[in-house]
Amino acid sequence: MRVFNIAIAGFGGVGRATANLLLSRRQRYREVYGADVRLVSVCGSRSGLSDPGGLEAERLDRLETGLSGPDFVAASGADILIEAGPSDFRTGGPGLAYIRSALAAGRDTIVMSKGALVHSGKQLRELATGSGAMLKLSGAAAAALPTIDLVDHSLRGCEVLEIEGILNATTNFLLDAMTTKGLGFDAALKEAQKGGFAEADPRNDTEGWDTACKLLILANFGLGADLTMDDLAVEGIQSVTGDRIEAWRAEGVVPKLVGNLTRTDGKFRAAVGIRTYPLSDPLANVRGKDKAIRITTDAMGDTIAIGSGKEPFATAAAALKDLEHILSARVAVPVSISEPSS
């Protein structure tokens, strides 16, 4: 049975959920892919753990200080990296170094944090192409909501003309609370922060940057665009007033923060801002922390997907979907995984 050694870099809630879900699915990997999947290392920013024989769930609460960084992952003998670090699109975040190192060495890499992909997407694609490594990113592109999947797989062969996405759960939750409870932005935000549905500093979500990151990743990795953040007009929801919400309600429309991408004569245009939808539009009925996307193509019309998985499990499951696609490809096409480092 072929062994696949997995490393997880970034070990917060999502990284841990991924580790536990992966360990619970080992029997499935054996049965479906003939793959002996071992979690050989995990690490956060300062501590980690590795074992070439594979880690079990009960050991994951006792990380050792100092075991961290791309060299630690390489030395753990990983064939596949799952990156689950915090996202920072202005610097690439701590994940960038891990991803670069893994792709350069030919390790198949599953990326969950958006920052590295937005900051250095082109370079990462080139590294992957150069080494033959697979680069997967469902977890960074709205996670359990199928987005890249739809473009890549379900709509394969069709030309994508337009994408509209409700891609950020926090802003959808806030707008939904404002609409259904008649609250202004500040009051809704306070309520969301109390309930743990918004960060203490919510600007990455509320100013539209998270939506912009996902839209950019979808455009660049799903549609072959080459956009940077400077190409996007980005507006958030922070200046939406209770009066405005009331006016929309009187008109019978529902506001959503939407990432919009259009392609005309091969040229991409992308923007993030508020759009309103009549109640008869399925996008109007995307509630709470759900997300959604509408993809318009030449041959298949409009395809809408709506996702409502609970975090962090849904993002973990999205990353492990990527893992199965890698297993599937690697088992079907036996290739030598380069640099089986020791």
Add this chain to the structure above:
Amino acid sequence: MRVFNIAIAGFGGVGRATANLLLSRRQRYREVYGADVRLVSVCGSRSGLSDPGGLEAERLDRLETGLSGPDFVAASGADILIEAGPSDFRTGGPGLAYIRSALAAGRDTIVMSKGALVHSGKQLRELATGSGAMLKLSGAAAAALPTIDLVDHSLRGCEVLEIEGILNATTNFLLDAMTTKGLGFDAALKEAQKGGFAEADPRNDTEGWDTACKLLILANFGLGADLTMDDLAVEGIQSVTGDRIEAWRAEGVVPKLVGNLTRTDGKFRAAVGIRTYPLSDPLANVRGKDKAIRITTDAMGDTIAIGSGKEPFATAAAALKDLEHILSARVAVPVSISEPSS
């Protein structure tokens, strides 16, 4: 450049749309897959045409009588069969003989008519497994609406707990017309028949059989179930009265004909019948001839897809999506296509 010879069996509206779309995408196949895709034969029930060098669009209006049947397809040198015949789940329809012959000979096969898959699904799967042929069926499983794709690809690794699908366009159109116009079934049907949205004999749609076929295909081919039509409770919309519609409207709910599949302790239960949804449910807002599916999984919660492609283009595009998945797999894994018949 590797040559892929394609045959299309069944040459009504969908078969013709598929041929034309395929011919228009030949440049794409060359660029993306390094594949020289040639349409070497087409046939309906009594006439056809073949050319080992490949047919062009302008020749497809001049079929020759007598050129038809599985042996004709085999003799045309096809590597891949696209089956687009009429569906009949009680007999398997004319497509069954074509599909059996192609799979037995190791030809990758794309099935669009549901009948053969419902009638002889198990046998066809075994034939494909035995010969190593790929059997694809997006066109038979709600076409442009991603259904099998979601289970197979986007939700890979998750356990499917329940599926609810608005899988039949005609019944959705009728119920929508009845609800928005307050018509009874007979009046709505007459209107739909006038507009070409319902067959002269609409019972396959209105009595729920088409929905049942799609649900069965999804269960057996997507989830590894082994259901037959006898395992399904099937109800249609033919007995829905205007009074009933009015009562639902008064309650604020919308009726839909839904195929429902649940899995409990590994056991599948499937049924087709009317369900009602509140207006806040995205399934309530699936209008006209659109279709939709909601898939509930253990790790990703609810995933909804809604499709609205125009026929026959959308079904043709679904079949050609399958073709690209075959090209992708066959180009990545060079295998000898058996029986390169002459």
